[in-house]
Amino acid sequence: MYAIVEIAGQQFKVVKDQKVFVHRLQTEEGKQVSFDNVLLIGEGDNVTVGAPAIDGAQVGAKVLKHLKGDKVIVFKKKRRKGYRVKNGHRQSLTEIVIESIAASGAKKAAPAKAEKAAPKAEAKKATAKADDLKKVEGIGPKIAETLADAGITTFAELAKTDAAKISEIIAGVRGNHVTDTWPAQAQLAADGKWDELKKWQDELNGGKA
Template structure:
């Protein structure tokens, strides 16, 4: 009888009395260890395939010794960068011997209960006002005002000005203070008036006026 079993993250085809080198196990030398993630069992012409594991199947083994594998050289180089790094690595391994393969009747260890971490409620509440404002308030496309680009539109929305009506009620000097951190020379004199036309739906009048403007400046 043989089995394909997952041990320490790798799959192995094992038989009774076979010695196998696997990634380092936490079990002490001389102690018994069992693996219940059996993916396939073969006994002559009879082959049982798990979905993904076979319920009740188990592979028992004994830890012989802990050791390190052969040294592997890891060399990294970047062309024309003067970068060359050479390191050596020896994988920590465990040698085990397969003692038995059980096809059914083995008891699997009870799964560990996952403990849910408490969510940071305080931070969620602090972030709620901005999200709620964006979700409930229907923002206008402020970029339709001559002189307002994507960066300025975002800055105005973050300051609580998200509609044409709100922009029309804001003094030009106040707008200049809000967008002071945005790079560039921005003339805000006509923005409230443009926003008022947009809020009133006078798009033709706004378009005719904007054809005469240069970056929001008359």
């Protein structure tokens, strides 16, 4: 039996006893963890496809260890300012082993659409009082949208969110994102200290000091 499951914003095809490297999870090493966003399950000629997920399906796993991936070089340059910064980044990862795959039937497409309607309405309502999170160095339109979907729409809310948690939320957004300074930047924005924030951002590289 195999399954296609979404873990920390990424989709994986997994089988029992397979080891997988995923974006950093908050679960401690040695602990069990389960994922219920199972998109497809196959066993022989029988394939069950969700709409979009399979109702009641679950993939169980065990966290083996937390580690960092290979170094990626990040280079930033500001035109006409003589500003060039070269930094390395290593993505935080978690190694897990798949222990079980369980299925119990697919969701109907109609209810899935109905469930999505409410969050969109809530997101639209929340946007009325939302801050422009793109003013934080390192946050672009896609990340701002992802944070809003997770309920983080103001500088104050972002400032209260741990950097590791932010990394987990935006794990599905393409690119190498360093979130270490985002809460502190957001706090300055929330306090209205724009001059201090701008001075600091001139020294940052994609959100990294």
